[in-house]
Structure formats: C-alpha cells, structure tokens
Amino acid sequence: MRKSIVMPRRIPPLNALRAFETAARHRSLSKAASELAVSQAAVSRHVKFLEEYLGVRLFDRRPSSLQLTATGKAYSQRLTRAFNEIASATDQTVDAAGKQRLSLRAYSTFMLRWLLPRLPDFQLKHPRIELNITTAIEAPDFSRDGIDVAIRYGKGAWPGLYAQKLFSDALRPFCTPGYVQRMGGITLDKLRDCTLLHHSRRTEDWRDWLDAARSPPLELDTGMFFDDLLLVHEAALRGLGIGITQEKYIEAELANGTLVCPFDTVLCREVGYYAVCRAGAKDQPGIEEFLGWLAGVSGQAPPP
Secondary structure, three states, rough: OOOOOOOOOOOOOOHHHHHHHHHHHHOHHHHHHHHHHOOOOHHHHHHHHHHHHHHHOEEEOOOOOOEOOOOHHHHHHHHHHHHHHHHOOHHHHHHHHEEEEEEEEOOOOHHHHHHHHHHHHHHHHOOOOEEEEOOOOOOOOOHHHHHHHEEEEOOOOOOOOEEEEEEEEEEEEEOHHHHHHHHHOOOOHHHOOOOOEEEOOOOOHHHHHHHHHOOOOOOOOOOOOOEEEHHHHHHHHOOOEEEEEEHHHHHHHHHOOOOOOOOOOEEEEEEEEEEEOOOOOOOOOOOOHHHHHHHHHHOOOOOO
C-alpha cells in the first residue's frame, strides 16, 4: 500500500510576518516599530527577509512614503485576517478555560525582595490571572520574548513602551546589628575598616552615596564583589560586611531589626523602577489589571 506524503506547511518566520503585516497596516515602518516595541531597522530587516523568502517585492519604497505593491496589499490583507483569527481563537480559549495568563520579566532582586512578598495580595484580588515569571538583566524584546510586562530600571522613557513608575532610587548602606557591634560602631571615618560589599554591575552606587554623605576619600577597589545584588544581601545577612541597596528592598528586615542602616544619608537619584509594556497593550485584559494593582501597592499614580 502506497503511503501518502504530507508536505509541511510553507510558513515564513512569524516575526517577519508580524513585521510586514504591522508595517502594511500602518503604511509606516516607524509606526510598526512603535507597536512591536522594536527598532525601525529591525522591522525593515524583517520585511526585506520576507521579500527575499517569497521572491516578490511587497513595498514600493519612496523617499516620503511606503506604498504596498499589488502583491503586497493582497498578502497583507490575508495576513491581517489570519492574525485576527489567531487573536480571536486565543481569546475564546482563555475565556473557556476561565484563566488569563500573564508573562512577566523582572530583575531577580526586585522579584525576590519587593514583588514576591506582595503577590499573594494580587492572587486574592485577581484569581483568574496566572503569572508566568522569568528573571533577566537584559532589556526585554516584546516581539521576540513573548512577555507581556517587564520591569526596567532607568528614567522611564523608552521608545514604543508604556512606562509606569513603581519607585525611585533611594539607596542606603545596610548590615546586621552584630556587624555594627563587631566593628565597635560604624561612622564615616570607620568605613575604611569595614568590608564593603559591592554589586559589580552597579559600581557607581557606593561612590555616589559616599559623595552624598560627604565622606572622606575611600578606596573602593577593596572588599567583596558580587555579580548579583541578591548575593550582596545574603553576604550582609551573614555578617560579612556592609552593603548598599534600595531602601525598599530591606523594609521588612529594618522593621524587625534583622538589619540596620548605620547612616541617615539616603542617595536619591532621578532613576527608578518601572513596569513597562508595549505602548498599545496597557489596556489589554490581564495587563490592565496587573498595572492597576501595581499602582496601588507602589503608591504611584499611573501616567495618563
């Protein structure tokens, strides 16, 4: 009996299809880049790849405009219908399951020290939303990474992204009461005798705080260095030295006396932590509820 041969579907890469469909819908590479939260150059590369893959020209590129060819127009219309059908099927599946899945990316220290203690409240208020959480240092690529919301550190201005402030930089040195006792008290003059705990990716934190505190000159290439702020916290909790971190990250330990801040000086800077998503996605189901909840627990009003 002869077996029938099933040929695989010939489908170009999804990112290329999304880039072309979005650019065709807006008639603009820059608007497509804004919606997809990628660079205009990335959209252009995806479209060029798709044209080479298909062996046809999809756009007539003119100095002041982007015009679809007849082939490009017909192809984009069918792609738009296909993407709309996928979105509709997804919504129906989510509704049928009674759950909404939200993908979140954040820094590991932010997640452990600030967000996780607050998440039980989110679960109680939004039981239908299930969180898929990953941690990373790199800036998110919303079109590639499949995430809905990310936490970013900076000044809150990222092209193509909606940014909602959570809290600003407020850095303080911290250690255990036992370490203070072992050092016979800690003053600015005595810091040179302390073991400073450094986050190797945030080398300016100690320097900026010392400037704000008007400390005597101090060698900052000595002490212990860690590539993760979580390790700085753990080292401080084990009495290995004195670290520097966000005041928000140690609120519970300061309240129960596990940690202390030997100095009153707080380093405040015009940067902070923001919840971000694609500019056109902030009102989508799941994302809207999560951002609204974050506004409540952070005490920061969301931007208009």
